Amino acid sequence: MVNAQQLELLIQNTLEPTHIEIQDMSGGCGQNFEVIIVSPLFEGKSTLARHRLVNHKLQEVIKDIHAFTQKCYSPAQWEALQAK
Amino acid sequence: MSVEITFVEQFQEILQNGKEQIILLNFYAPWAAPCKQMNQVFDQFAKDTKNAVFLKIEAEKFSDIAESFDVNAVPLFVLIHGAKVLARISGANPQKLKAAIDEYIQPLISQISSTNASVETQVNSVQTTNTTSNTSKAPNGLDSELNERLSTLTNAHNVMLFLKGTPSEPACGFSRKLVGLLREQNVQYGFFNILADDSVRQGLKVFSDWPTFPQLYIKGEFVGGLDIVSEMIENGELQEMLPN
Numbered sequence: 261m262v263n264a265q266q267l268e269l270l271i272q273n274t275l276e277p278t279h280i281e282i283q284d285m286s287g288g289c290g291q292n293f294e295v296i297i298v299s300p301l302f303e304g305k306s307t308l309a310r311h312r313l314v315n316h317k318l319q320e321v322i323k324d325i326h327a328f329t330q331k332c333y334s335p336a337q338w339e340a341l342q343a344k
Numbered sequence: 345m346s347v348e349i350t351f352v353e354q355f356q357e358i359l360q361n362g363k364e365q366i367i368l369l370n371f372y373a374p375w376a377a378p379c380k381q382m383n384q385v386f387d388q389f390a391k392d393t394k395n396a397v398f399l400k401i402e403a404e405k406f407s408d409i410a411e412s413f414d415v416n417a418v419p420l421f422v423l424i425h426g427a428k429v430l431a432r433i434s435g436a437n438p439q440k441l442k443a444a445i446d447e448y449i450q451p452l453i454s455q456i457s458s459t460n461a462s463v464e465t466q467v468n469s470v471q472t473t474n475t476t477s478n479t480s481k482a483p484n485g486l487d488s489e490l491n492e493r494l495s496t497l498t499n500a501h502n503v504m505l506f507l508k509g510t511p512s513e514p515a516c517g518f519s520r521k522l523v524g525l526l527r528e529q530n531v532q533y534g535f536f537n538i539l540a541d542d543s544v545r546q547g548l549k550v551f552s553d554w555p556t557f558p559q560l561y562i563k564g565e566f567v568g569g570l571d572i573v574s575e576m577i578e579n580g581e582l583q584e585m586l587p588n
Contacts, residue, residue: 307576308568312553329571 262321267293274317275299278335285327292327298338307332346370346390346398355409358397366396366430366449369422371403371415377534378436381500382419385438389445396449417540423448435541436500437493486550490543494551497544499564501534502587506548507558508539515539518570519558525573526560531586533560562586 264282271280279298286292302310310332315322322328333341349355359367370386372379383400390398403410403418413422413429421433421441431444482491498504503526509515511523526533538545538557549555552566560567562585568576576582 307572307579307581308566311568311572331575 262293262324264293267295267318267321270318270321271295271297275314276301279338293325294329296331296333298333298335300335302332302334303336304334346387346400348400349402349406349409352406352409355399355401355406358399362397363426366423366425368396368398368445368449369413369424370398370400371410371413371418371420371422372400373403373418376418377500377504378497378536379419380534381496382436382438382441385441386421389442393445393449396445436497436536438496439489439493484550484553486547490547491551494544494547495564497536498551498561498566500536501532502563503531503533504561504564505533505535505558506538506544506561507535508537510537511535516557518556522558522560522570522573525570525577529577529582 264284267282268280271277275297277297277299279296281296283294284292285294297314301313305313311330314330314332318328347358368386370383372383374380386398386400401409403415403420413420417434419434419436421431421444422429423431423433423444425448430448433440433444482488484491486494497506505511505522505526507514507519507522509519514520514523536544538548545557548557548559552559552561554566554569556569559569560573567573567582567585573582576585
């Protein structure tokens with residue numbers, strides 16, 4: 261069983277995020293998460309490379325989750341997005 | 345050279361006249377990307393191989409011929425001699441096709457010319473030939489033959505989609521969605537139905553280091569699955585990668 265707090269802690273420890281949003285889409289049973297991660301680690305990386313990085317860093321919990329959806333932004337992209 | 349069958353009687357006549365020859369049949373569908381690639385391979389083999397007849401048969405157009413050879417999926421290659429089926433090679437695998445040609449066409453020709461034994465005996469002895477293969481590993485851990493095959497498949501078109509089912513009949517929601525996205529973007533692509541070949545299905549997960557399907561490749565490089573391609577369309581990344 262995975263909960264949002266565990267996921268947030270792992271993201272904090274591995275991905276140097278400046279912003280995290282986690283939604284448990286499964287109504288609390290920890291099987292379906294959507295996350296937004298903003299981190300300077302994503303600068304200059306393709307979308308695929310970002311997903312690979314996240315999948316690798318979070319693999320110990322992702323393997324226990326049925327569905328995991330992610331959006332990864334560099335801080336500059338996130339600021340531009342927020343400005344819209 | 346290879347011959348494209350254009351009418352049923354032509355096929356029957358070639359079989360009748362070619363009873364002493366080895367004939368290699370290529371059942372294909374013109375819309376299927378693996379078949380297009382294999383047709384090029386087939387045509388090249390036809391040029392390189394003497395004393396054999398290479399026939400191309402559009403499976404849906406000549407469904408009676410296809411049915412008589414139990415064609416369930418294309419491409420399918422059937423090697424025949426007189427009334428005997430010597431080998432069936434299924435799927436887009438140039439190495440397997442080449443191996444069958446080397447095993448059956450070249451040896452049989454040389455045996456016919458070197459002995460007076462009956463054709464029946466020669467065919468039987470050829471059929472019992474045992475092929476020894478050397479298996480080596482590619483850097484990613486895949487069998488090198490499979491790795492080479494996957495490399496060929498992913499380069500079959502500038503843009504290649506590996507999906508469950510076909511673009512017109514996707515077998516899962518994610519494949520259907522990605523087909524829809526590519527259509528909206530007016531992307532031209534080839535495709536491969538992974539449900540038709542489990543070694544491709546399992547091999548690609550290693551090849552791409554990506555666990556799920558559909559998978560999109562551009563110029564042989566894995567680009568992403570549905571989520572990633574969707575995101576790439578939003579941020580303009582996909583359009584930049586596409587060849588003009």
